[in-house]
Amino acid sequence: MMPSPPEHNRQDVSPPFTVTSSTRNPSLHFLLARDSALANRFVFDIRRTPREVIPRNVYEGYGNLWAMRSRPLHVRIVSHEFPWVIDIKAEEAPEGERGLTCGDVWNKIHEALLEPLQDSDWAHLVDIAATQEHKSQSRFEHLNNIARRQIERREDVILRRIDWLVSRTVFIGLERDEGYRLFQRLVLPGKRRCEETWIAEFEERE
Template sequence: MAWSGNGWPSPYMQPDPRFVYPAMFAQPPVSPPHWFANEPPPLQSPLGIATHPRSSKYPKLNPALAEDTTLIRFDIRRSPVKSIIPQAYGPTRTEFALASPTKHMRLISKAFPWSIEIVTEANVTCEDVWRSLYNSLQQKLADSEWGFLIRQEGQLAKIEASVKKRLEADPKADKHPKRIDVLGDATIFRGLEQDGNFTKMRLLPLSQRCDETWVVRLSE
């Protein structure tokens, strides 16, 4: 059985300066599958996308996104449609990120200080997750961010090296330091995980909590 979201109407995320990505087209309401109120059934993913049809750690998360099952590795310096192999991107991009109806997800990471809000009119898809991560980290560093980052030991050299490498790969690329440059070489997506203590600590006081907050795991 395929991941139950596969083949259903889904949004196509568009970038927004506030990093909230609404659906381009409103979708008609769809009755949720009968199993939404209970434990989701085992999920099948095409060979080469996940090691198992269900994540043992995060059974409600699409195995193509869960850090313990996903085989999809891509460099978030490049657009996911270009960085993820077509055999994985094509059949997975419209699958729902979660087994229950979800119109709001929040991505955080121990590798970067920003939170990424994904808001859609229909269910959040795997493509929404990948593209939201990429689009957010392509933003130019603000003056206040720059002022804070350069005070951290070794951070200035890391950013400058990242910008240099990016320009060597594409001389026409934007010379302005970007959020992605803060990561150095740790730009390989390895999936999503949950960390209750980190999520609680990461939440800005008096800000709204998001039930579906997931931690982005990255590596070199």
């Protein structure tokens, strides 16, 4: 059983966790599973590094714990909020010590969303926005405004994947991609499946 953290104050640490297992996804660490993370009010804005926004004793005390009981070497992240697949793979380590941690998952999602948008991403968005789909039109306008401001400042235009999320940048946990349904919508047929495929959920920031 995973240990409960000590009591602490809000400036450096979060309130005590009252839910220490996920009902929906018990194999997943409770600070990664959407239901238990929300029950503990453990959410954070992924625009900043997890080390910056997660209370220090939580980051240090839980960041090195296994993300899942199976200690997977490969976790795949998909989301309804973006059209990419994020593959997270364990670094080389001695036999029996390899596996992905909570910190690996938090940090790799953040790092992946800092990557620049590609021309193909923009073309995809333009095509969807042309269908008058409201969410895509709002995303197109948001990204276009960022680019316009950079041009006005005579800067190179650099749009990042985190900009694609607009204001839905608060990471609230993972849900299993049952039947790989979302994954299959995002990739070409025949791509090899990863047993640990999870959907990253986000909500609006205040």
